[in-house]
Amino acid sequence: xxxxxxxxxxxxxxxxxxxxxxxxxxxxxxxxxxxxxxxxxxxxxxxxxxxxxxxxxxxxxxxxxxxxxxxxxxxxxxxxxxxxxxxxx
Amino acid sequence: xxxxxxxxxxxxxxxxxxxxxxxxxxxxxxxxxxxxxxxxxxxxxxxxxxxxxxxxxxxxxxxxxxxxxxxxxxxxxxxxxxxxxxxxxxxxxxxxxxxxxxxxxxxxxxxxxxxxxxxxxxxxxxxxxxxxxxxxxxxxxxxxxxxxxxxxxxxxxxxxxxxxxxxxxxxxxxxxxxxxxxxxxxxxxxxxxxxxxxxxxxxxxxxxxxxxxxxxxxxxxxxxxxxxxxxxxxxxxxxxxxxxxxxxxxxxxxxxxxxxxxxxxxxxxxxxxxxxxxxxxxxxxxxxxxxxxxxxxxxxxxxxxxxxxxxxxxxxxxxxxxxxxxxxxxxxxxxxxxxxxxxxxxxxxxxxxxxxxxxxxxxxxxxxxxxxxxxxxxxxxxxxxxxxxxxxxxxxxxxxxxxxxxxxxxxxxxxxxxxxxxxxxxxxxxxxxxxxxxxxxxxxxxxx
Numbered sequence: 001x002x003x004x005x006x007x008x009x010x011x012x013x014x015x016x017x018x019x020x021x022x023x024x025x026x027x028x029x030x031x032x033x034x035x036x037x038x039x040x041x042x043x044x045x046x047x048x049x050x051x052x053x054x055x056x057x058x059x060x061x062x063x064x065x066x067x068x069x070x071x072x073x074x075x076x077x078x079x080x081x082x083x084x085x086x087x088x089x
Numbered sequence: 090x091x092x093x094x095x096x097x098x099x100x101x102x103x104x105x106x107x108x109x110x111x112x113x114x115x116x117x118x119x120x121x122x123x124x125x126x127x128x129x130x131x132x133x134x135x136x137x138x139x140x141x142x143x144x145x146x147x148x149x150x151x152x153x154x155x156x157x158x159x160x161x162x163x164x165x166x167x168x169x170x171x172x173x174x175x176x177x178x179x180x181x182x183x184x185x186x187x188x189x190x191x192x193x194x195x196x197x198x199x200x201x202x203x204x205x206x207x208x209x210x211x212x213x214x215x216x217x218x219x220x221x222x223x224x225x226x227x228x229x230x231x232x233x234x235x236x237x238x239x240x241x242x243x244x245x246x247x248x249x250x251x252x253x254x255x256x257x258x259x260x261x262x263x264x265x266x267x268x269x270x271x272x273x274x275x276x277x278x279x280x281x282x283x284x285x286x287x288x289x290x291x292x293x294x295x296x297x298x299x300x301x302x303x304x305x306x307x308x309x310x311x312x313x314x315x316x317x318x319x320x321x322x323x324x325x326x327x328x329x330x331x332x333x334x335x336x337x338x339x340x341x342x343x344x345x346x347x348x349x350x351x352x353x354x355x356x357x358x359x360x361x362x363x364x365x366x367x368x369x370x371x372x373x374x375x376x377x378x379x380x381x382x383x384x385x386x387x388x389x390x391x392x393x394x395x396x397x398x399x400x401x402x403x404x405x406x407x408x409x410x411x412x413x414x415x416x417x418x419x420x421x422x423x424x425x426x427x428x429x430x431x432x433x434x435x436x437x438x439x440x441x442x443x444x445x446x447x448x449x450x451x452x453x454x455x456x457x458x459x460x461x462x463x464x465x466x467x468x469x470x471x472x473x474x475x476x477x478x479x480x481x482x483x484x485x486x487x488x489x490x491x492x493x494x495x496x497x498x499x500x501x502x503x504x505x506x507x508x509x510x511x512x513x514x515x516x517x518x519x520x521x522x523x524x525x526x527x528x529x530x531x532x533x534x535x536x537x
Contacts, residue, residue, distance in 0.1 A: 025237030026136070032238040037222045037323045044456040047322040049222030051453075051486070053232025054141055055134050055174070056210045058481040058508075059453060067193070069481070069508070073232065074172070076136055 010079035015087055021077050028053070028060045028072035031085060038086040039072060047086070062086075099188075099195035099516035102168075104130040106407055107187055107200035109355060111169055112140020113155075114385025114396035115206030116162050121404025122204070123165035130198055131162075131169040132189055138162065138169055140208055141228060142393050144235045158397070170196070176513065177504035178203070178359055183380070188516075190509045195516030202380045202407050205356050205368060206400065209386035211346035214437075214490045215451045215459065216444040217317040219345065223324030227346040231257045234264060241265030243341040246327060248272035248315040251348040251435045255300040261344075262304035269338055271304065272313040272329060274347070275435050280311050283434030316444060318343055332440065347437055350489040351387045357502040365389070366489075366499075373413070374403035382406060391428035395421065442494055452487045454480020462491065468500040481508045 008023040014034060021030045028050045031039060038047035040061045050060035053073050060072040063084040072083075104127075108119040111133035123129040139145070143155035151159070162169070172192040179186045187198040211226040218224065225233070227249055234240060245266045247258045254271055262268045273280060284297070301309070310331065317328040319337075326339045351367040361376040362369045367389040374382045382403040385396035398421045405413050445451060447460030457477040465471035468478065468488065477491070478484025483506065491497055505514060 022237055026233075029233055029237035032233055039222070042220070042453065042456050046220055046450075046456070047222050048220060048453070049225070049323075050233060051213075051225050051229050052210060053226060053229035053236070054210070056482060057226075057453065057486045059486075061481075073236070074134065074136065 010077060012077050012079075012081045012083060014083045015085055023077070025077050026073055027062065027064065027070075027075045027077055027081075027083060030077050031060075031062070031072060031083070036085050036087060038088075041086040099197045099513075100191070102130050102170075102196065102198045104128045104168075104198060104200045106130075106202045106204060107132065107185065107198050108167070108204045108206055109175055109187075110140065110206035110208055110385070110387075111135070111138045111171075112142060112206060112208050112385060112396065113158065113393050114208075114387075114400040115140070115204070116158050117397045117400025118204045118206060118382075118384050118404040119167040119169075119400075120158065120162045120165045121401050122407050123162075123167035123404075125405075125408035125410070127408065129165070129167035130200070131167055132173045132175060132187070132191075132196075132198065133169060133171050134174050136171055138171075141232065144232060149235075154393075174507045174509075175355055176507055176509040178355070180359070185380070188513070190507065190513045193510065193513075195513040197516070202382065203359070204374075204400075204403050204407070205359075205361075205376070205381065205383040205387055206385045206396075207352040207355055207383075207387045209349040209351050209390060210485060212348050212350045212489050212493070213345065213486060214347050214441055214444050214493060215449050215487070216315065217446055217449050218319055218324070218327075220450050220453055221318055221320045221324045222322070223320070223341060224318050224343045224345060227253055227257050227344045229346075230342065230344040231260060234260060239264070240342065242267065244269055244339060245342045245344065246270045246272065246315070246329075246338060246340050247344045248274075248313070248327075248329070249344070249346040249348075250274045250437065251346070252297075252431065253346070253349075255297055257344060258307070258309075259300035259303040262307065266342075268304050268307040269340060270313075270329070271307060271309045272315065273309070273311045273435075274314040274438055274441065275311060276438075277311040279434045279436070283430060314438075314441065315343065315345065347441070347493075348432075348435060349386060349390045351389065352485075353387060354483070354485070354502050354506045356381075356383060356387065357499075358504060358506055366492075372418070373406045374399055375406070389425075389428065390432065391424060392431075395424040395428060398424065437493065445494065451491060452477040452480065452484075454478075454482050454486075457487075459494075463495060465495075465497075468492075468497045471497075472500060483507070 051057045055074045064070040106129045108131040177188040189196045313331045356368040368383040384399040384403045445459040449459045455476045457475045462471040
């Protein structure tokens with residue numbers, strides 16, 4: 001499914017911050033552009049971010065629309081999407 | 090005993106052939122099979138057809154060869170289902186039943202044949218600091234870039250091994266990244282020998298030259314590798330060595346990766362034999378399990394042209410009037426020789442075996458250190474004592490590296506091969522009549 005019109009933007013909410021992102025962007029790319037460091041915290045509390053970019057490593061997991069452990073690299077942003085990372089407020 | 094779980098309804102698809110993976114190999118296999126009249130369904134984890142190699146910027150240009158094949162695939166009648174990860178496969182009589190998580194819902198696919206086109210992932214060798222945000226795969230960076238990430242103004246080092254480094258460095262430089270260094274661990278002599286052997290494939294030489302031209306201001310160093318990454322909660326600098334001199338560079342992003350590893354988990358779950366870490370196939374791309382074929386990088390790293398040819402061969406093999414052209418077989422043989430030459434040129438140096446220290450985290454899912462596993466005699470023993478490789482990625486990220494470091498043999502594979510929602514695992518078919526069936530057309534004589 002190709003999303004045409006690269007200029008189209010939509011609204012998402014990342015950790016209570018409302019941002020505009022280009023349609024067709026993955027959640028991982030949107031968070032990377034936002035400067036998010038800790039997509040998730042590891043079992044010992046380390047900050048972790050995307051590594052493989054293709055759904056293999058599970059390091060980019062975030063909570064999307066209340067569903068935890070979603071691989072940010074495999075999901076495209078959608079208008080009104082709420083994303084929660086492990087970034088401390 | 091666990092309390093019975095309330096199973097949700099699964100969608101059912103009945104097909105003649107199920108192709109797993111929609112990269113070049115899967116596309117070619119599905120296209121040829123569907124053109125022969127078979128009902129073909131393609132399951133793919135990603136958001137778009139093309140796999141990793143043909144991934145493109147949303148709304149951006151698609152490589153011409155990809156356009157050509159994707160158009161053929163859509164004309165062929167094969168159905169592609171994206172956002173779908175295979176979790177388990179059952180085998181009953183002459184039929185397979187695949188269970189998949191399709192965007193959070195259960196999907197069951199019944200098919201008489203399976204063509205595995207599961208591709209490859211990057212080989213990571215752990216080193217101190219490689220878990221810091223900002224350290225990512227070389228292909229990982231390419232994937233992020235093509236899915237909308239901006240590297241503009243970021244200080245980037247690409248360090249690892251293999252031909253993937255050139256195109257990724259070129260696209261990062263093109264996108265405005267401040268590319269500081271491209272470091273190839275292989276010796277200059279080996280890389281030059283490989284490049285010299287490319288005279289048989291002038292298009293590849295021209296392509297390499299074009300890639301190199303895009304980051305001419307950056308040094309491309311052979312015999313050079315990164316030994317450590319430093320930073321607090323994100324990457325700040327890396328330590329680099331060429332064996333004689335060791336220095337440090339401040340960076341925002343380190344792209345690392347030491348080549349590719351075939352994705353063989355699903356094949357092993359099906360009972361297919363493997364050879365040298367890849368799915369073993371015969372001249373007709375058949376695995377050791379009846380009615381299961383395999384194509385592309387999962388059968389050995391060989392690149393896009395070889396993947397396409399293997400896909401075409403497998404798609405023809407499953408067709409009712411199977412006919413494989415001699416030209417295809419000859420091309421495959423030539424490309425297999427080129428692939429072996431590439432693997433030899435980028436052979437990993439011994440020094441990389443001492444990259445991790447005792448404190449280096451090797452398993453990113455369970456935060457298991459190298460010191461905790463390095464004395465184990467095998468993967469299974471290490472898993473039992475430390476949970477290494479037992480997190481969500483199921484060892485896909487750490488085990489190939491540990492295999493390189495410690496010469497472990499891979500452990501057995503058990504379902505689910507991917508983390509799956511309980512609602513997916515416990516899904517049931519409400520009743521076949523009510524379940525949605527993708528295909529209605531009958532191609533009786535084609536599939537017996």
